[in-house]
Amino acid sequence: MNNNFELKVLATNWGFNGTIDEYCAKVKQEGYDGIEIWWPTEQKAQDELFAALKKHSLEVGFLTAGQESNYTDHFATFTKMIDAAATNTVQRPLYINCHSGRDYFTYEQNKTFIDHTLQLAKQTGLKICHETHRSRILFAAPVARHYFDTMPELRITFDVSHWCNVSETLLHDQQETVDIALQRVDHIHARIGHPEGPQVNDPRAPEWQDALNAHFGWWDKVVEMKKQKGDRLTILTEFGPPDYMPTLPYTRQPLGDQWAINVHMLHLLKARYSGT
DSSP states (O other), rough: OTTOOOEEEEEEOOOOSSSSHHHHHHHHHHTOEEEEEOOOOOOOHHHHHHHHHTTTTTTTEEEEEOOSSSSHHHHHHHHHHHHHHHHHHHHOOOOOEEEEEEETTHHHHHHHHOOOOOOOOHHOOEEEEEEEEEESTTOOOHHHHHHHOOOOTTOOOOOOOHHHHTTSSOOOOGGGHHHHHHTTTTEEEEOOOBBBBBSSSTSSGGGHHHHHHHHHHHHHHHHHHHHHHHEEEEEEEOOOOOEEEEEEETTBSSSOOOHHHHHHHHHHHHHTTTHH
């Protein structure tokens, strides 16, 4: 193992209803290293975010995206957002995670998002990763394989729960593609998916043991590669609220405690990969 290996585990604000300061205080109390959050486009929100990060001594990774169905508008929104996040002068992010492109854009259109981020990464020295996320460029393993084969510098955020859902398997029949993907990983979204959905109701439940083991098996390989290289790995605990979290009919009461499940994942990851 290269002693320069570093693990950072981050919290999501997805589903948190308090202020940014309340959120950061709770994150720090639980023992997280930082947060992952959408780059705020308004100056007031930026000021509040950076003040909370400084107050609670937290690091940050930024999410960036476009949402428009029209390629030209989508690309303009995405590049404006990621350029601002990457060049802000207040706090350098650990990484930038891209919800990039659309599954229905052409290969040539989607390639422009990756080309832009490769150039931006070279200019800034930041790790910029494209997430394996449904509806986005890398929404399925065989589609992602084409980008891996044609764009050797492409780096990814590995949220394999989406691929399990899209393919309706734990990917045992696509191991070669998964192994190629693992070599591209700089950031992980640690949510447990299964063949019929992107999120199990509670990873502590015994009925999800096979899915849990499969995900940790993939993550173990990434950690081993990062340890050998002496590289940093960032991991986000990303179990989400309803409707990602299954709910009871009519009441929409969640079947699990989202915050507690994410903290459970935090402790699992820290114990397994850094011995804390």
